[in-house]
Amino acid sequence: MSVNIPTAREAGLVACTRCGLVHERSTARCTRCDSRLQSRDTRSLQRVWAWWAAGLIAFIPANIYPMLLTSTLGSTTQSTILAGVVELWAHGDPPIAIIVFLASIVIPVGKFLAIGFLAAAAHRRRFMSLHAQHRLFEVVEFVGRWSMIDVFVVAILASLVQFNLVATVNPGIAAICFALSVAFTMQAALAFDPRIIWDD
Amino acid sequence: MTDTPPPGPAEMEIRPPRRRVWQRISIIWLVPLVALAIAVGVAVKSYSSRGTLIRITFQNASGIEAGQTALRYRDVTIGAVESVGFAPDLGKVIVSVRVADDIAQYIDREAEFWVVRPEVSVRGISGLDTVLSGAYLAGNWDNIPTEEQSEFEGLEVPPLQSQNGTTITLELRDGNQISAGAPIIYKGIEVGNVGTPQLNEDGTTVLLDAVIRAPYDRMLTTNTRFWDASGFNISVGTGGLQLDVRSLASLIEGGIIFDTIVSGGEPIQPGQDFFVFEDESDARSSVFTSGSKLELPLSMVLDGSIEGLSEGAEVRYKGATIGRVTDLGTIAETDPETPSIRMLINLEIDVNKLGLSEMATVDEARDFVATLVRQDNLRARLATASLFTGSLMVELVEQPDADPATLDVDYQPFPMIPAAPAEITEFQTTAQGVINRIGGLPVEELMQAAIGALNSVQVLAGDPETRRVPSEAASLLADVRAVLTGDSVTGTLSNLNTTTDSLRRIAQQLEDGQAVANLVSAIQKANTTLTGVESASVEFPQIAQQLRQLAATANGLQIQQLADSADSLLQSADGLLSNPDTQRVPGAVSDALSEVARVLAEVREGGAIGNVNEAISAAEQAANSINLAAQDLPALADRASRILDQAGTTVSGYGSDSRFNVELVTALRSLQDAATAVTSLARSIQRNPNSLLLGR
16 A cells, blocks of 8 residues: 555645535635534544443443343343343344344444544554555444444334233333444544544 | 745744643533443442342242242232352252342341242142242241341241231141141131141151131130041941031141130130140040140050050040050060060050149159059050950059059060950850850749749648648538537527637637647547546446546556557547447537547547648537537536546646647647748748749
């Protein structure tokens, strides 16, 4: 990979992050969309870390508390995410177990790692090339919206399975925590200013 | 680019104003802070409210699931099972339960836990709600918070619900008819339940916890008696066959009935002990003894058969049941000379039924029995309990004649009471005994006596002499009648009067028992007559002379020779009578003479006792006739009077001390005695006919 890539900042330019119009560096607002122009978001990393921490805090109860409260004929089953995965696997549904595992455990954890890595390793290329970092950020940003799959499943089940005594599904507190966690990590991903990857 | 500095003046270094630390921190940091605060808050709250962990050990954890099984107190969920694990040696299951803190303070040492599972029994279905919800843990404890405890031993069976009632302890001899949950019945109403039967410490009795529900527990006093109503009861009595089944449940599970038989008992304390009697009659008969059963075990050893004796057979003393046979066995006598097998019978004597005080111990009872054995010769023996079945019982009897013996206190297994020979009455033997007793009655003697008496009567009646008495009397009457109707009589009423007087006098004399005097006077009269005849009939001077001589001779005779003299007198008289001249004497005199002849003849024949009557009557008749004749013949009478004097002298010569007289008197007395005996016999028979049968 070529090493020396010129940046807009070096060229004395600044691009609007919303509409992409390039202005002189001294320009305060975009002449086209009137959004604020910043060559570099100086507080980006702070915001990333703040959302990242909040997401992590929310992620812990999401895994400790039960996700689903299933009442079948008077017996109530509380299952956490991991217990649900184990149960699904034990009951002979490995594909679904894998899907749930990926969506609920692997991806969120991966997101935390990825965002943390990007925020910590910005404009360093010790572990990963700058291009790879950028690509990683795009993946994180893309995957973020699919992380809510668990919450969607719980919401759908809770609204559909309401048969009183026979079978009832209620969302557990972990569902809310998980949703919050996903939201916070998405915010963290959004707060990240990918341009700082390229700064030396 | 940097190596070619731009032209122009050097760019002024412009630095943004250095902002303070808090100005450089984004407000976004509030989000994780809030999240953290919430998380910490929730964590702290959930930690603080997670409750107290208690650990309950069970034999197994059937139906218990971690995280699901609830702990309930009075059917309110107060906690949940957190984990189910094992004790270090895998011997038990440890169930860890989180209990709400506000309740946990009440869970102290008395707390008990058990698992509620659906249960189907003969009395119904319980715990039905657990069919769907699964088993749950239930706990019970009092409402006084004392020292908290976290380690508990779980109960394998639900305890009795004692919240609304009184808990008592029942003591049974045998628990095989009682199962947990069996009903307690009072006047036919189920008022409580029993718990699981357990053995007491020394294993002699079965203990049952039981609960009498309020308000029925007010019926319990210290005088309450419990008895076993398990199964059914068949009794055969005067009312016929009775089948008594209390309830289906008690038939299968057993049941216990109680009743307060006498009033005046003290109210009971919870946990009071009661003994459960085997049946109602036992319970009722125990009112005046204490309910606690102290048993004195005894052994007895027998040589004979114990067939018919069974375990549980009664031990009686003077008819009262005081114990029972506990077991039967054999012991080997290994004496090399006389090896034998003897029968061992173990008994249990109810100490209270011996009449000892309630405080008496078994040892005291044993000493008491030992004293009885030593002093009163108390012995145990087999006796017939039922005549029909031939079953046996053990009887304690006092046998004063028995050889001295003592209670062998050191005998194993129990103190040995000396045995007495069995008194076994078999049915056949008894019947035989009745017959023997009947056979032993003095029937033979009675019959013999009766026969003898009848024979005597018959002989008496059949004796011609006896028969002759009436006939003689009849002839006497006939003679009297003939005299009365005679021509000689009719003319003279005065004569009749005299005769009647004479007869009456004679009869009176006879009645007065002066037979001897009568006889004497009759003989005198006969003599007089003879003299009179002699005097009247000048044709018989020799006879008169002979008579006079005879009289003189008799006068001089030895007493022993009286018979000979009488004989010759009689012969003379006979000769006189058979003299044809005599026939010419008027008829009355003739009759008199013939009567005298008969008297004389009979006297001559030996003077049989039986003939004395005749003699009397005959002499009497003769006297009457002679009297009559004498009145008809005054002159003859005068002479007869003279002869009479002579004869009287003659006879008086015999004197009262003459043997003849004595014999006559004796004979008459004998006869009189005989008559008296017959009379008294007749009277006795009449008065007490049984005496004939009884022979006395």
